[in-house]
Amino acid sequence: MLKVNLKLSAIWQLLFLLLSIKSATLPAFASNGDRTQFFHNCRQNCERTNCSADGLEIQEQAVSFYGQTIFDRLFGWRCTDECSYGCMWRTVYAFMERGWPIPQFYGKWPFLRLFGMQEPASVIFSVLNFIMHFRMLRKFRWNVRPDSPCYMLAHIFAIVCLNGWVWSAIFHTRDFPITELLDYAFAYSIVVCSFYCMLMRMLHRYSLFLRGVITLACVSYYINYFAYLSTGKFNYSFNMKVNIATGVLTALGWFIWCQRVRTRRPYFRRILRFYVLFAMAMSLELLDFPPILWILDAHSLWHLATIPIVPLYYDFLIEDCQTLRKEKEMILVTPVPSPWTKSPPCIMKSLMTL
Numbered sequence: 001m002l003k004v005n006l007k008l009s010a011i012w013q014l015l016f017l018l019l020s021i022k023s024a025t026l027p028a029f030a031s032n033g034d035r036t037q038f039f040h041n042c043r044q045n046c047e048r049t050n051c052s053a054d055g056l057e058i059q060e061q062a063v064s065f066y067g068q069t070i071f072d073r074l075f076g077w078r079c080t081d082e083c084s085y086g087c088m089w090r091t092v093y094a095f096m097e098r099g100w101p102i103p104q105f106y107g108k109w110p111f112l113r114l115f116g117m118q119e120p121a122s123v124i125f126s127v128l129n130f131i132m133h134f135r136m137l138r139k140f141r142w143n144v145r146p147d148s149p150c151y152m153l154a155h156i157f158a159i160v161c162l163n164g165w166v167w168s169a170i171f172h173t174r175d176f177p178i179t180e181l182l183d184y185a186f187a188y189s190i191v192v193c194s195f196y197c198m199l200m201r202m203l204h205r206y207s208l209f210l211r212g213v214i215t216l217a218c219v220s221y222y223i224n225y226f227a228y229l230s231t232g233k234f235n236y237s238f239n240m241k242v243n244i245a246t247g248v249l250t251a252l253g254w255f256i257w258c259q260r261v262r263t264r265r266p267y268f269r270r271i272l273r274f275y276v277l278f279a280m281a282m283s284l285e286l287l288d289f290p291p292i293l294w295i296l297d298a299h300s301l302w303h304l305a306t307i308p309i310v311p312l313y314y315d316f317l318i319e320d321c322q323t324l325r326k327e328k329e330m331i332l333v334t335p336v337p338s339p340w341t342k343s344p345p346c347i348m349k350s351l352m353t354l
Contacts, residue, residue, distance in 0.1 A: 033103030033110070039091045046083035055080040071116030075174050085113065102290040108175075112294035121295045122172035125303035130165040132307050133158055136314035143318050148325040153200050154317045160186075160193040168303070184239060185226050191243050192222050195250040202257060202354060204324070251275045261354050265323065270316035274309055281305035 033039060050059050050066075058066055058079045066082050077085075084105075092110050095103050102110070114120035137158040144151060164186040171183035196218045203211055225242070228234065254275060258268040284305055287298035 033088065033091050033095075033105040036091060036103070038094055039087050039105075042087035042090055043083050046087060047080055051079035051083065058082065069116065072113075073116075075116035076176075077116065109291050109297050110294065111291055111297075114295070117173045118175055119172040119297075119300065121291075121297075121300035122303055123169050125300055125307065126165050126169035126172060128307050129303060129310070130162055130169070132310045133161045133165065136311055137162075140314055140318055140321075144321045145325060148321040149204050149328060150201060150317070150321050150324060153197055153204075154314075154321065157193055157197050157317075158314075160189050164190040181229055184234075185229050188225065188239070188243055188246075189222060191246045191250070192218060192225075195246055195253075198250050198253045198257075201320075202253065251279070257354060265320075267316060267319040267323070270312050270319070274312040274316065277309045277312070278306070281309065 047055060051057070052059065056078045058068070068077060068082075088105050088110050091105075092102060095101070104110075108119075111119050117123045137155070140154055140158070144154070167179070167182045167186045171179040173179075196215070199214055199218075200211060203214070229239070254271050258272050261268055281302060284298050284302040287301075289298060291297040291300075
């Protein structure tokens with residue numbers, strides 16, 4: 001049964017890898033909506049009539065028309081942004097009247113703005129992911145003693161995830177170049193951290209020097225990649241491929257671990273189930289459809305799908321840390337056998353256990 005599960009998981013990962021790489025080649029800088037002359041003329045006329053010379057302020061005669069809320073002003077909706085938003089919907093309605101497919105604008109579907117948020121569903125689900133990670137970190141701290149092996153490793157993972165979801169919520173609230181950069185960069189930090197945690201879990205019995213070298217290598221690699229993203233307009237397709245490749249390596253590492261410890265650690269099913277469900281959730285990114293009620297799109301549903309599977313990962317960490325601590329205590333309290341007695345097999349087995 002385990003071999004069947006491993007094969008199915010590998011198939012899911014491979015299928016997602018191939019399809020995502022294919023979908024990642026689609027252009028994201030311009031779309032059929034913002035390329036239309038209708039949208040271009042509408043925005044030009046709006047900015048000329050309603051905006052100040054610098055495009056920041058709304059002219060007095062148009063203030064009541066736009067009726068900006070405190071949230072709109074708080075999240076930096078300038079006059080030019082209001083023109084783009086209004087003309088986007090005029091273009092959408094023009095397409096719908098002619099029976100044409102709903103257009104995208106600058107690589108995104110049209111979303112209904114809510115409390116100043118550009119993509120409200122993705123913001124809400126990002127916040128819920130943050131809350132779930134925070135709650136599971138508290139559960140971990142409550143159930144695992146600080147002297148347990150890999151205790152700090154779980155904290156590193158949780159903190160990186162919390163930071164990533166904060167920037168996801170900020171980016172989906174307002175799409176600026178800086179928020180886009182930090183969202184992409186810190187999203188990849190979660191992927192790299194997952195890979196790092198997998199390596200450190202496999203090598204937790206090895207020398208501090210080896211683990212320090214691997215830590216330095218992972219940190220240096222991520223800093224270098226962050227610098228690459230910061231150079232300007234980056235390749236979206238390449239970034240997607242790098243994320244997927246790193247994620248697949250992480251999943252592959254855990255699958256190998258599960259295969260090796262399947263008879264000694266029954267809780268391996270938690271991490272195996274997590275990655276199978278995670279791959280299935282990621283497949284939502286392959287879908288591409290206009291937002292339901294102008295709010296829910298495939299990307300926001302992917303954020304929603306990750307919320308209920310987060311506890312699987314932390315429950316695995318909790319049980320794994322508890323088991324490692326018990327094994328550590330067993331080694332410490334068991335007397336060292338004399339040269340004339342046979343060493344207990346349980347000691348040797350625990351020393352060899354991953």
